[in-house]
Every structure is written in structure tokens, then in C-alpha cells.
Amino acid sequence: xxxxxxxLPRLQNVRVLAALNSIELFGHERxxxxxFKALRDVGAEVxxxxxxxxxxxxxxxELRDFGFYTFPLILGNQWSWQWLKRDPFFIWWxxxxxxxxxxxxxxxxxxxxxxxxxxxxxxLVYSYLSLALMRCKIPLVYRMGDAPPTDSPFNLRIWKLAIxxxxxxxxxxxxIRELIINQRVKANKVNLIYNLAPTSRSxxxxxxxxxxxxxxxxxxxxxxxxxxxxxxxxEAFAQIHAAKLPVVLDLVGGSIYDQSFRNAVKExxxxxxxxxxxxLHGQVPNPEFFFRGNCLHVAPSRWEEPMANxxxxxxxxxxxxxxxxxxxxxxxxxxxxxGYICREKSIPSxxxxxxxxxxxxxxxxxxGVAAREDFEIRFNRERFLRQWAEVYRSV
Numbered sequence: 001x002x003x004x005x006x007x008l009p010r011l012q013n014v015r016v017l018a019a020l021n022s023i024e025l026f027g028h029e030r031x032x033x034x035x036f037k038a039l040r041d042v043g044a045e046v047x048x049x050x051x052x053x054x055x056x057x058x059x060x061x062e063l064r065d066f067g068f069y070t071f072p073l074i075l076g077n078q079w080s081w082q083w084l085k086r087d088p089f090f091i092w093w094x095x096x097x098x099x100x101x102x103x104x105x106x107x108x109x110x111x112x113x114x115x116x117x118x119x120x121x122x123x124l125v126y127s128y129l130s131l132a133l134m135r136c137k138i139p140l141v142y143r144m145g146d147a148p149p150t151d152s153p154f155n156l157r158i159w160k161l162a163i164x165x166x167x168x169x170x171x172x173x174x175x176i177r178e179l180i181i182n183q184r185v186k187a188n189k190v191n192l193i194y195n196l197a198p199t200s201r202s203x204x205x206x207x208x209x210x211x212x213x214x215x216x217x218x219x220x221x222x223x224x225x226x227x228x229x230x231x232x233x234x235e236a237f238a239q240i241h242a243a244k245l246p247v248v249l250d251l252v253g254g255s256i257y258d259q260s261f262r263n264a265v266k267e268x269x270x271x272x273x274x275x276x277x278x279x280l281h282g283q284v285p286n287p288e289f290f291f292r293g294n295c296l297h298v299a300p301s302r303w304e305e306p307m308a309n310x311x312x313x314x315x316x317x318x319x320x321x322x323x324x325x326x327x328x329x330x331x332x333x334x335x336x337x338x339g340y341i342c343r344e345k346s347i348p349s350x351x352x353x354x355x356x357x358x359x360x361x362x363x364x365x366x367x368g369v370a371a372r373e374d375f376e377i378r379f380n381r382e383r384f385l386r387q388w389a390e391v392y393r394s395v
Contacts (some may be wrong), residue, residue: 013116015113017110023051028121143172163185216358216361220298229302234268237354302326
């Protein structure tokens with residue numbers, strides 16, 4: 001029996017002070033914003049610190065569009081031991097200044113907002129707010145959407161300091177939860193809450209393509225990056241197109257940092273002679289349109305993806321997904337029921353999956369229905385609100 005909203009736990013007198021460091025809206029930012037919306041929907045008050053650059057950029061704009069109060073923080077970039085060795089005086093002075101200014105601004109908000117809880121999304125933000133967090137004993141909830149930084153002893157040390165200060169950790173996949181526990185963190189300190197498919201207040205951009213083409217569309221939504229398997233998808237699509245299957249490929253997403261890779265993608269598409277069949281749409285504030293109609297979603301992440309909002313967005317719209325066996329992705333796709341989990345991270349396995357999914361339009365439609373049903377059962381909004389309310393009530 002579905003839980004009605006009136007039966008959800010209420011967070012009366014709960015005031016959450018949070019912080020996000022990026023100015024671009026990617027999965028991490030969208031995931032945390034959905035948490036803030038959920039907490040507010042069950043009665044909490046939420047204020048969010050954003051990067052002082054461009055008033056928080058797209059992240060700050062999205063938060064304010066949803067009615068959240070935001071305030072600026074002087075948040076710096078990633079810590080790197082190599083940078084510190086290259087120019088130790090300048091870097092240490094610059095970083096120390098950013099830590100002091102960010103902590104001072106956050107401490108000011110603590111005094112004014114009087115939070116009952118603090119919410120952070122990564123250890124980088126913790127590092128810049130560390131002075132303020134050491135000076136208070138307010139419970140800290142850490143939503144972890146990324147693996148512990150084990151490839152960097154320097155950043156791993158920062159992460160462990162953040163974990164020590166944290167009252168409760170929330171992992172967005174069992175894959176991430178196990179990695180946290182492997183770092184000798186007590187299992188009862190770590191909750192598992194799968195993401196909620198993000199919603200946006202931005203208008204859907206109707207490109208008029210949906211009504212003008214009868215073919216099935218293969219859709220990729222996310223960052224344009226090598227680690228996301230974009231080149232694998234392009235090469236696999238070229239083979240599918242050569243087999244005379246009537247499909248087109250929409251690549252949706254972009255960043256201010258991806259120009260070099262984007263150029264390489266354009267060059268490869270031109271070499272394959274497929275500029276009309278492979279379409280680059282850049283950053284789209286609301287990608288919901290691309291999950292409509294007769295389409296198939298693909299998320300071929302080569303790196304160990306902690307979780308992908310786009311798979312849940314596709315499920316919400318009744319669209320099955322093809323994924324690589326990457327990180328936490330297999331936890332949200334049921335193989336050959338509402339999607340397809342490739343046997344390995346390779347172009348041949350992706351071609352195999354695409355052919356199997358596309359050879360039967362009837363089966364593809366049935367898998368879309370199954371995807372929507374699974375979303376309603378395992379990843380619905382009431383589940384998300386209840387789980388987050390229980391986390392904050394328990395701390």
C-alpha cells in the first residue's frame with residue numbers, strides 16, 4: 001500500500017543549514033537540491049550556502065527558483081599536493097584565506113539562522129568550512145554521492161576528518177555504502193537512500209523533433225566526457241546505423257570545461273559521416289523532453305558511477321536504459337526487464353545490447369512500462385521524503 005503524504009514524518013522545528021560548492025548543475029548538485037526540497041516538504045526550514053562566484057551560477061539560480069534562501073561562501077577548488085609543492089607560499093596563503101573567509105561567513109549564518117542540523121555533500125566543502133564546524137557541535141549530516149578519495153592520501157585525510165565530524169552519513173547507492181564501510185566506518189552510521197529523479201522549474205525546450213521523426217531515438221544525457229563512455233556510444237551507434245536500423249542519437253549535456261572533448265566528438269561524428277544522425281544539444285536546463293516518445297536511454301559510464309539521476313529520470317518517463325556494469329548503476333536496472341546491463345564495459349557489448357533492445361519494438365515498449373512500474377515501487381517521491389525525514393529525526 002502506497003504511503004500517503006499525510007502519513008509522512010514531520011520535521012517540526014528542524015532548521016537545516018547546507019552548502020554546495022559548484023556553480024554548474026550536475027548530478028551531485030541536483031541530488032542535493034532534491035534532498036533540500038524533500039526536507040522542506042516535510043516541515044524543515046533550509047538555507048543553502050553557494051559559491052560566491054557568479055552568485056552560485058546555475059546552482060544558485062536553481063535554488064532561488066525553488067524559493068530557497070542562499071548566501072555566498074568563498075569556496076575554493078580541489079586540494080592538490082602537487083599545487084602546494086609548486087608554489088607553497090601562494091597556495092597555502094590563498095587556501096588559508098579561503099578557509100577563514102568561508103568559515104567566518106558560515107559561522108555568521110549559524111548565529112543568524114540558528115540551525116538544528118548542518119548538511120554537506122562532499123569533503124571539499126567541509127575543508128573550507130572546517131573552522132566553523134570545529135567551533136560548533138551542531139549535528140552534521142553528510143550525503144555521500146561519491147566514493148572516498150582513496151587515490152589521494154591528502155584528500156583522503158580531509159575526508160576522514162569530515163567523517164569524524166559527521167553524525168550520520170547517507171550513501172546514494174549500496175556500492176558507495178560498502179566503500180564507506182571499507183574505510184572502517186561503522187555500518188550503523190551509514191544509511192542508504194537512493195536518489196529521487198530530479199525535477200526542474202526550467203521550461204521544457206520543445207525542439208519539434210519528436211513529431212517530425214518516426215524513428216526510435218537513442219538518448220544520452222550527462223556530461224560530455226571520456227569517462228562517461230560518450231565515444232563508446234558514438235562508435236556503437238555507427239555500427240547500429242550501418243546495420244540499417246532506423247535510429248538517431250541525441251547527445252544532451254555540456255559544461256564550461258568540456259570544449260576540447262566536445263571538439264573531438266564533433267570531429268569523430270564528421271569522420272563517420274553522421275552529423276544528421278548524431279545530434280549535439282549542449283547543456284539543457286530541463287532534459288525531460290528528450291525522455292519522451294519512442295526512445296531508449298543509454299548510460300555507458302566507464303568510470304565507477306556512484307549513481308545516475310538520469311537512469312531514474314528515464315524510468316519516471318517510462319524509458320528503459322542500457323548501462324555498463326558500473327558502480328551503483330546495476331542496482332537500479334533489472335536486466336532484460338526494464339533495461340539492459342552490458343556484460344562488460346566495451347563497444348562490442350554495447351552494440352550487443354543496442355541490437356537486442358532495438359530488434360523488438362513491442363518488447364521495448366513493454367520494458368518501458370516495467371521501468372515506470374519499478375520507479376513507482378522502488379524510487380517514488382514518498383519513499384524519498386520518508387527516508388530523509390527519518391534520518392533527520394534520528395540525529
